[in-house]
Amino acid sequence: MKPIQLLSFDLDEYRECRSQFSTDEWIDLLIRSIGLEPSHFDRRLKLLFLVRPIPLCEQNYNLVELGPRGTGKSYAYQELSPYAILLTGSTTVANLFYNMATRRMGLIDLWDAVAFDEVADLQKMPKEVVTTLKTYCESGTFARGKEALSGSASMAMFGNTNQPVEVMVRSSHLFVPMPDVIREDMAFLDRIHFYIPGWEVPKMRIEFFTDRYGFVVDYLAEALRELRRHNFTELVDRYFSLDSHLNARDVKAVRKTGAGLVKLIHPSGEVAKEELAELLELAIEGRRRVKEQLQKMGSFEYHQTSFSYIDIESREERYVGVPEAGGRDLLSTDPLAPGSVYVSSVDEQGKVGVYRLEVGCAVGTGKLKVAGGIDSTMKESIQPWLPLSSSAVMEGRFL
Template identity: 45%
Template sequence: MTDLDAALSDINASAEEDVYVPFEAPEQSELDQKINQYFEGVVVRKDLVKAVRGNAVVPGYVLEYLLGQYAASDDEATIQEGIDTVRSILAEHYVHRNMHMAVKSLIREKGRFRVIDRVTVSLNEKDDVYEASFENLQITKVVIDPDTVKANEKLLVGGVWCICDIEYVHNDSPGSVPWQLGSLKAIQIAGVDFDSYYQGRRSFSTDEWIDLLVQSIGLNPEQFTSRGKLIALTRLVPFVERNYNLVELGPKGTGKSHTFSEFSPNGALISGGEVTVAKLFVNNASGKIGLVGYWDCVAFDEFAANRKTDQNLVNIMKNYMANKVFNRGNIQLGAEASMAFIGNTSHTVPHMLKNSDLFDELPDSYRDSAWLDRIHHYIPGWEVSPIRSEMFSDGYGFVVDYLAEVLRSKRSEDFSDKYKAYFTLDSTVSTRDQDGIRKTFSGLMKLIHPNGEATEDEVRDLLEYSIEGRKRVKDQILRIDATMRDSPVRFRYSDQAGTWHEVTTVEERQYPQLYPRSWNAEAADASGSDLETYAPPIVNPDAASSRSVRSVAPPLPIVPQGGGAAVIPDDDEPLFEGIRDFKAGQKGVSYENLLLPYLVGATKIQIIDPYVRAWHQGRNLGDLIGLLALAKDPADEIEVTLVTGETDKPHQKHDQLLMLKSLKDAADAVGVVLRISLDNAKHDRSIATDQGWRILLGKGLDIWEKPSNPIADARQEFRQIKSDTTFTYARIPVS
């Protein structure tokens, strides 16, 4: 038996082998042509990164730096030549960690050799020299000139990708190393013509510019809604706004960390488990300043998974997030680094709202209202679709290093008051809430309207989105800390005509029975419910013994044992036990009347079907999971285990695994925790529940002919059974 993730990992590993494939150019869109017209030389086709990466484990911005040098063009011959050049540079000069000894030997034999590696620098106080360490080459104590360090201060913390000339000069002095640094060039763009950037922006509509930015971070704008694009761009706000604090929690595989790891040389991504006072702020023993002193953005990956926290770190972080300062001994230091906290959720939104709050996954030390109140915006990661291949762009976007420098230059500007020409926030919005709203709004304005020019409707869209993100933070704080409920806040704004506009979150509108803040009398009156009141569930939880699904599917007739006329069962009759035969060509059969009544109320369900392999077979299972999701309380979760087989057609194996992965991601998002195991030894087909029902599926879940029209495609009842099949129902009492 094989786990789905393990099978996918094996497939992806073999698919990503460093095999040269001649590159086919996609047809340029009108937007791509326009991008090349106004930003020639600073844009690159985004799919080229994958074409040149091979097995070089470097960030995307390093590859785009090289592509920007050799392939920043829309001429296909130039692009192909640039790809070949970058491939050659990586093949010859990128240091693979497992080849470090061979590269050292090459340097020794040649006397001097150029490498691409990640370099960090430390001060050797004893000898009063700076010493460089090369991550992949695995050499240390390489003396580096102080002027080079001064010009590249990030070498002192976190490390920088560089192109370096390393020399080999052996001597017999004790403790000396033979490695010498001939030259070092940090991989970063030399200069940016900001006037051309601003002038170019005026030639694009707002929608075109947003699409250009989305393509610049490697995503295909055609795969995203307007809101999805805005969420993707919000991840860039920490790079353009000083001291901005962002949280994004959501399901796995939605690309939360991609922006912070691949986008900018001005950001540092660290594991949440590696956060320490010394690494982040200051090492009191050495006096060395941490990450916040050097980087524009520090992002904490897998933050929700970090259960070991230092309360001293939390306290220092709270002070820094609020006041932009931290202490080194008795000296108070300021810094401008923004912070992004990203992590995975293991429950659905309604489950979190019913049982806890939307910060449920955070470590206990960070579920502190004072710490949470420093968060300016909460990105609803559950709205982001899992990353699929078609979501990556093959269009043109800015070379990320170029865009990173533009955004860095905007950090000194303040667009937070730009909305005041049209709108006014409610007076109950506190200073800290206003800070969160204004900083998000300012950051998005700098990204989308860098000239500071926007229409009233464009300003309204960004303001409402900014208010919603801060409201999401505040509403969860009020769930956690009752002492902060004394001063109700109305997240609304008025326009020039004096009309007030209330802002709500998507989950507040989607789950009104779970979301209301009962301590706010006005909100409670408006909703007519509080946290302890829920809408009636769709089904009776005791459905194991009675037919209780509100269904539009016609009930299946029961044929008495021994023959006789078929009868339609009443709703209050016990569920049928025995054998049901279905004939080829028969209609009116669906999972809704065939299976769902037996599954409602179960918390664990096992499905064994060796043939969930083709797309339509996955869709069938998706239909069943969708019914289970609709039949349960939205806040509850059920566990479904699927045991199926792998296709015996090698060219279809990857498609099957991707289909199953997509199905799992979709199921998890609706509160059906789907676990998939691959086992080609299983042949019987069955469903079993923790309520005692066992259903033998005969020929399996795939019982219909291919739909012949749109109505049959939409509803199973209008499809024909493709061959005679039998379903057997039995119930074993559960103690």
């Protein structure tokens, strides 16, 4: 007879064995346990791979990954743990949460993580499911009939993008692959703790799969489940504080992502300041990606997206951006044409705007014409000096 499941798991032994590895060696071991050969990937991509199993070791964690097909988005929930379930279609409140007819809990009580594959197929999912899921993703509680119930299962959503990320960033937003029933509810999207940039993950090729040793899947699954019982969300306070632009949900998301990465890479909870800063920056980036898209979708209440963290000891503040935003190339380094200038402004709510003003003069009566997509307040504030014998056309473009 061959055992198919561990009888018991010793977390202290697991932590002791971890101490015999360097951080890089341990990360490579985890990547090989997932089935991939780490020598093909850089440090950032390895950490993105490790974000995928965070719902397996962190309770009530909400994850989204949207990217090209064939990048292994749902692999961890099919093969890595027997405590996760992957749904490939829409579901009902009774199946997912609680069946009032049979008085039985649904999937959130049976599994540590519930994943939705091909989110585009959830278009026909009842609105009631999204409403209940929205409440659950916020606090881990929900109401059905007269019952107030709770669960600890994490949620993950995976979907495929049909356009290059550059097109989505310029023409719309990164939640476009989501079905309307989810995308139209911005309050639900605000519950997402981390958005994995799936477009950075290469399509899986044969040479990416490893033939070297890693953890047995059952053993790693037991380790992740045991770590769910521990809380590492306060570790960030040892060395850092978060900026005021992060509201309560932002702070919660960053803390939970940081805690999940520490559980995976430093299961004892002992992590150096420099390594914690690296994990914290990734956690902030994943949450900021969510807020940036909510801002693009037109809601003013999400305008504060300049996320940063502060070193408690040195008081140095470090801002964290998202790579796909392309902020470094927003202003061209080429010399401007005569009559052109870049300007910036900050309104009463702290919203920053960057503009390029272009002025052209022509023979006329001295009348000023303002063209371009600028509002009335800015038009009224423009009072340039013009010769009486000329006219000018000023065009403002919001960058």
